[in-house]
Amino acid sequence: MGFSCWFLVLGLLQQFFGLNCAQLLMHGESTTNYVSAIGDPGMENPNVRVALEAWNFCNEVGFEAPNMGSPRWADCADLDCSSNTGHLGDGLVNDGRQCRVLHQVNDSDNSLRAGDKFPIMGFESYTDPDLFAKEKELYLGSLCEVPESPNPWQFWMIMVKNGNFDKNTTLCPENGQKVSKIVTDRNFPCFGEGCMNQPLVYHKYSILDSFDGQKVYLTGEFYGTYDLDANLSEDATDGFNGGYHYNGRGIMKKLPESPNFLVRLTLDIKLGGGPNSQFYLLDIGSCWKNNGEPCDGDVLTDVTRYSEMIINPATTSWCRADNLVFCPPYHISPTGKMIYRNETAQFPYSAYHLYCSPGNAKYLEEPYDICDPYSNPQSQELVQILPHPEWAVHGYPEKQGDGWIGDSRTWELDVGALSSRLYFYQLNRVHKAHTGMDPVKDPNLRKKGWSGQYHPTVGSGRHILH
Ligand SMILES: *[C@@H]1O[C@H](CO)[C@@H](O)[C@H](O)[C@H]1NC(C)=O
Numbered sequence: 001m002g003f004s005c006w007f008l009v010l011g012l013l014q015q016f017f018g019l020n021c022a023q024l025l026m027h028g029e030s031t032t033n034y035v036s037a038i039g040d041p042g043m044e045n046p047n048v049r050v051a052l053e054a055w056n057f058c059n060e061v062g063f064e065a066p067n068m069g070s071p072r073w074a075d076c077a078d079l080d081c082s083s084n085t086g087h088l089g090d091g092l093v094n095d096g097r098q099c100r101v102l103h104q105v106n107d108s109d110n111s112l113r114a115g116d117k118f119p120i121m122g123f124e125s126y127t128d129p130d131l132f133a134k135e136k137e138l139y140l141g142s143l144c145e146v147p148e149s150p151n152p153w154q155f156w157m158i159m160v161k162n163g164n165f166d167k168n169t170t171l172c173p174e175n176g177q178k179v180s181k182i183v184t185d186r187n188f189p190c191f192g193e194g195c196m197n198q199p200l201v202y203h204k205y206s207i208l209d210s211f212d213g214q215k216v217y218l219t220g221e222f223y224g225t226y227d228l229d230a231n232l233s234e235d236a237t238d239g240f241n242g243g244y245h246y247n248g249r250g251i252m253k254k255l256p257e258s259p260n261f262l263v264r265l266t267l268d269i270k271l272g273g274g275p276n277s278q279f280y281l282l283d284i285g286s287c288w289k290n291n292g293e294p295c296d297g298d299v300l301t302d303v304t305r306y307s308e309m310i311i312n313p314a315t316t317s318w319c320r321a322d323n324l325v326f327c328p329p330y331h332i333s334p335t336g337k338m339i340y341r342n343e344t345a346q347f348p349y350s351a352y353h354l355y356c357s358p359g360n361a362k363y364l365e366e367p368y369d370i371c372d373p374y375s376n377p378q379s380q381e382l383v384q385i386l387p388h389p390e391w392a393v394h395g396y397p398e399k400q401g402d403g404w405i406g407d408s409r410t411w412e413l414d415v416g417a418l419s420s421r422l423y424f425y426q427l428n429r430v431h432k433a434h435t436g437m438d439p440v441k442d443p444n445l446r447k448k449g450w451s452g453q454y455h456p457t458v459g460s461g462r463h464i465l466h
């Protein structure tokens with residue numbers, strides 16, 4: 001019923017992406033026997049639970065945008081329809097019933113900014129915008145919480161991230177390490193001072209609407225821009241963009257663990273962003289240390305691991321037989337066979353966009369490329385894959401162009417199975433690889449490698465601006 005999808009307008013990027021409704025399923029033996037790990041799968045509940053978070057280049061706030069407050073906002077509203085048919089009042093008639101909207105989050109909640117006191121006990125105010133945003137998110141979550149088995153959940157999260165990095169500031173750590181000056185040959189997009197700003201975000205709170213004056217539903221909108229000089233009353237609302245990225249606390253009721261979980265989502269891409277706009281069918285983020293231990297918030301030893309299927313067909317394979325630096329050390333075939341990247345007759349180079357290694361890894365196999373050390377609070381490792389028959393066995397697109405503009409589909413992705421086939425750096429894995437033992441066949445290793453927390457992101461992308 002009703003509220004199915006939200007759209008977010010992002011003035012700067014001018015992308016046009018339909019934002020999708022996703023389901024994250026955990027299954028046992030068959031795909032029909034599953035338990036949803038997320039709250040309100042498919043967004044079919046008439047009540048709305050949506051929040052928006054904005055990040056700078058290294059997933060922090062840095063500075064709040066003028067008059068915007070802390071970059072966490074929520075729209076949580078319940079549709080309350082009484083069976084009282086006596087009068088219409090200001091509600092709408094729904095099969096003779098009267099309905100009204102009960103907002104759980106109001107403007108004074110959404111406009112809270114660093115240093116403000118929270119209206120209820122249990123939430124600590126900080127003047128540091130990074131610390132305050134985290135507390136505001138918890139506060140908004142408490143207003144939105146839906147009690148459900150086995151655990152409560154709070155909201156679906158839309159995430160927007162500024163891709164600009166100003167090397168003259170020290171807002172971002174390097175592989176988790178605080179540095180007093182950024183010294184790097186890498187180039188990052190930045191138009192000048194202030195390029196790492198937070199966006200202007202506006203909000204049309206959920207209101208009642210109806211199909212044919214009959215079925216009522218809630219509808220609302222977040223929109224905004226990174227251009228602080230923009231005048232949004234001139235209707236900058238052509239060009240939709242949206243992306244979910246969340247650590248699982250707000251939307252999930254339980255944590256999925258490989259290999260037994262599926263993601264079902266419908267994707268309808270309206271407009272692409274050109275060759276420098278990566279667009280992920282799915283981005284799975286996890287975190288574990290190089291010794292296989294789970295992450296504990298120590299940014300010096302934690303490593304964020306991402307696997308991302310880029311479905312923008314303009315994205316090419318940087319991993320090639322003559323460019324092994326962008327390939328993972330080995331590939332694992334659907335039957336579990338390990339194929340080294342130097343086995344040129346067998347290695348499926350075109351299944352990979354690129355692989356890069358964590359900056360705090362000590363025993364990397366040459367040749368290697370280190371992932372961008374600044375764009376996450378800790379070191380990161382990326383496996384970026386492309387549509388390919390190697391992945392199609394798990395429900396992923398088989399060839400470039402599948403699922404792209406004009407080819408809307410509902411995907412059922414066996415993310416758990418695919419993730420078990422991806423190479424990730426881990427000390428004991430490296431040793432096992434050298435001793436010839438197949439890590440895929442070692443249940444201990446497989447479990448360790450994927451025991452971290454997943455952060456599924458649907459319909460997101462890195463948009464690289466030049
Ligand atoms: C907004 O909601 C908060 C928390 O429920 C409440 O304390 C506050 O009084 C409300 N503000 C307005 C203006 O309604």
Ligand SMILES: *[C@@H]1O[C@H](CO)[C@@H](O)[C@H](O)[C@H]1NC(C)=O
Nearest residue numbers: 166167168190191192193195
């Ligand atoms: C950073 O500093 C250099 C040298 O002072 C200057 O040329 C450059 O414009 C600055 N970059 C930004 C983004 O402010």
Ligand SMILES: *[C@@H]1O[C@H](CO)[C@@H](O)[C@H](O)[C@H]1NC(C)=O
Nearest residue numbers: 229230231232233234235236
């Ligand atoms: C923004 O645009 C509207 C409509 O064109 C105009 O009325 C308004 O004055 C503008 N505001 C600013 C601050 O320029």
Ligand SMILES: *[C@@H]1O[C@H](CO)[C@@H](O)[C@H](O)[C@H]1NC(C)=O
Nearest residue numbers: 329340341342343365366434
């Ligand atoms: C291929 O790579 C593996 C693992 O690094 C190595 O043991 C092997 O000697 C290499 N083979 C060739 C032909 O370079």
